[in-house]
Amino acid sequence: MFPGSIHKRTYIIITIVVSIPLFLWAYANATKAQTILQQKTELELIAAVTTLEQRLPQTFEQILTEESVVNGTAEQQRAVLNKHLQPIVDEVSRQYPHFGLGYYSPSLSIVAVSPFKPETLGLKAHNNSLRIYETKQKEIVCVDSGITRDGNPLIAVNYPLYSNGNMIGHVWANYKTQDFHDQFYILLSRNLGLICLLWISVLLTIGWAFRKIENSLTEFANQVKSGSPNPSKLHEFPQLIPVLDTVIQLTSDKDKVMEEMAKLDRMNLVSQMAAGVAHEIRNPLTVIKGFLQYFQMKEVAATTKEQCGIVLEELGRVEAIITDFLSLAKNRVTEQKHCNINSILEGVYPLLTAEALKNGVELTLNLDKRIPETLLNDKEIIQLILNLTRNSMEAIKEHGLVIIQTRLVDKKYIVTISDNGCGIPPEICKNIFDPFYTTKENGTGLGLAICTSIVNRHNGTIEVVSALQSGTTFTITLPIYSPDAGKGQMVM
Ligand SMILES: Nc1ncnc2c1ncn2[C@@H]1O[C@H](COP(=O)(O)OP(=O)(O)O)[C@@H](O)[C@H]1O
């Protein structure tokens, strides 16, 4: 989204996410404070005009009469009124030093004023202020021209002066609107200053954290490069210590892994070649078998027929080995569909019983009916059961007993094939799943290897428990897939 290093991007994001709302807050806060100040000032203005009104000792008329200037010129009358009223204005002004105050007579205009300037006496009030002589009640007005203080617009509160129900003039108190604006800018700058301080400290903290992380990562990289771990230097970032151990371990194992991979590559190539060769052997075998069967049918000596039979039997074994080998060597895509393990076992039971009878073995099928349908490749499962049951029968000498059992456990099911045969010596237990490992004279050593690959394709496990002369149990654990899991295909 943003260019540059992670530091810069973090700074930009923090600035946008944090600063914009803070700036808006600063502005809103200053505006609100200004409004409150304005309201407070208006109340003070009203208090000031009320004081002026109450302090007026007599009416203008009475003062002029007392001083015998009723018939004097306007200047004389203004001077007399100013002599009486200016001290009052000055005194109230000491209480409200930021305010402009004064007395106004409609016939003599300004008669007393604070701050005092002789040239203001006799000046006419602004039209907005003179509106009070129409409304005859308290007015809050804006004065932006005419008699302003130092050319600044004002907010003024005008208050009427009454005598015997007649309005004889008014008093005023005013405040420079510029002062409100100044207050607003002072507040805004104070808030912005605070935000800048906060912002700088946040950025410094982030910068500090980044530097720590960067240093730890550089140290981590150096230690990985040199291959000598020194966890004490990573105390700032202890989460890296276990990673360092693992990485160094992995690096030191790299050569071994590379060697293993090269070996696997070679094995893969050899297995592909072997599968190809095995496949090619099949075709000439079919021809040889055909000729042998042809010879057998011809009128040849009985010994020749017998020899042909032996060769054919051996060829059959070669073919079986090739078939098993190919099923193991190929990368297969196996179709899996929803079926029930119990049904598969019941289906194959007659075949197994026939083989058991032939070997003088008693076969028992013990099924857990709670097992639901799940994804299976039925042909492979049949092969799995046949391989294991055949091994069991081959391990039994007399009074043989083979039990096939299914059990539902949590979200899995277990198939066990147990026999009371010769058992497997512990020292060979680890080898029996290897391809071509056999202890039998005519064995291929592929049965259990095929079983392992089938179980793996079904995401299951196969385990063996055996005791010499007591018997062997193979346990296959398979997962139960919910009906909507997978599409019935698993690539191995
Ligand atoms: N049920 C069993 N009882 C005793 N030994 C067994 C049993 N199943 C397998 N084995 C041992 O495991 C070896 C490998 O079995 P397998 O892969 O099927 O090959 P094969 O049956 O051709 O020998 C067998 O030769 C045998 O020694």
Ligand SMILES: [Mg+2]
């Ligand atoms: Mg076998």
